[in-house]
Amino acid sequence: xxxxxxxxxxxxxxxxxxxxxxxxxxxxxxxxxxxxxxxxxxxxxxxxxxxxxxxxxxxxxxxxxxxxxxxxxxxxxxxxxxxxxxxxxxxxxxxxxxxxxxxxxxxxxxxxx
Amino acid sequence: xxxxxxxxxxxxxxxxxxxxxxxxxxxxxxxxxxxxxxxxxxxxxxxxxxxxxxxxxxxxxxxxxxxxxxxxxxxxxxxxxxxxxxxxxxxxxxxxxxxxxxxxxxxxxxxxxxxxxxxxxxxxxxxxxxxxxxxxxxxxxxxxxxxxxxxxxxxxx
Numbered sequence: 001x002x003x004x005x006x007x008x009x010x011x012x013x014x015x016x017x018x019x020x021x022x023x024x025x026x027x028x029x030x031x032x033x034x035x036x037x038x039x040x041x042x043x044x045x046x047x048x049x050x051x052x053x054x055x056x057x058x059x060x061x062x063x064x065x066x067x068x069x070x071x072x073x074x075x076x077x078x079x080x081x082x083x084x085x086x087x088x089x090x091x092x093x094x095x096x097x098x099x100x101x102x103x104x105x106x107x108x109x110x111x112x113x
Numbered sequence: 114x115x116x117x118x119x120x121x122x123x124x125x126x127x128x129x130x131x132x133x134x135x136x137x138x139x140x141x142x143x144x145x146x147x148x149x150x151x152x153x154x155x156x157x158x159x160x161x162x163x164x165x166x167x168x169x170x171x172x173x174x175x176x177x178x179x180x181x182x183x184x185x186x187x188x189x190x191x192x193x194x195x196x197x198x199x200x201x202x203x204x205x206x207x208x209x210x211x212x213x214x215x216x217x218x219x220x221x222x223x224x225x226x227x228x229x230x231x232x233x234x235x236x237x238x239x240x241x242x243x244x245x246x247x248x249x250x251x252x253x254x255x256x257x258x259x260x261x262x263x264x265x266x267x268x269x270x
Binding site for chain 2: 020022023053055056057059066067082083086087096
């Protein structure tokens with residue numbers, strides 16, 4: 001998986017540079033995210049603005065990453081495309097992830113004024 | 114004159130094939146599924162609304178992933194046949210394999226609905242619920258060793 005990490009204070013921003021989180025890469029994605037987020041203690045923003053497709057296996061991996069962070073840390077999904085939002089809504093998982101409309105680069109700039 | 118050959122393969126569903134067909138046979142393997150999805154969506158991208166293309170890709174992914182994970186589990190890799198047709202109202206889909214029966218469909222059980230309680234979040238189990246929510250005319254047929262799941266993905270208005 002192509003995952004690009006940057007930090008804003010203790011907020012970790014991970015951008016997914018692959019265009020799919022699907023059954024073919026779900027386990028790899030989950031393992032890599034767990035390894036990456038294991039380094040920090042703060043909340044995590046996953047920038048999915050470049051992700052064109054997520055299936056239920058990919059969604060399962062996202063939930064696994066969220067569960068590994070709970071209860072002390074949160075996982076936000078930033079800038080999901082319409083069909084990814086639709087999947088989150090259909091499965092009611094939009095209520096368990098924080099959804100950010102903006103890409104995190106913009107959010108980070110806003111944080112720093 | 115000798116017997117004439119039987120006309121090849123009837124249309125899927127009862128609608129005449131209009132606007133295009135797509136057939137593909139590929140191994141029951143995750144990356145082969147990816148390629149099949151990409152080709153299927155590319156085939157219909159210009160003929161159907163974008164929302165419908167997204168729905169088609171998701172539904173096909175759930176059906177095909179289920180076959181890869183369960184239908185052929187524990188067996189040597191089998192083949193999947195996918196046949197799609199679009200008309201003015203829907204994409205007609207038929208997916209065939211020679212793997213194990215789909216237990217959930219055979220005995221009429223349903224996938225459990227997601228229950229978003231943070232302490233007990235499901236990490237899966239949405240596949241069949243999504244297929245049922247996004248398709249119509251879902252039917253399962255077993256013919257000898259061949260299993261066929263057929264359904265329609267309605268085109269977005």
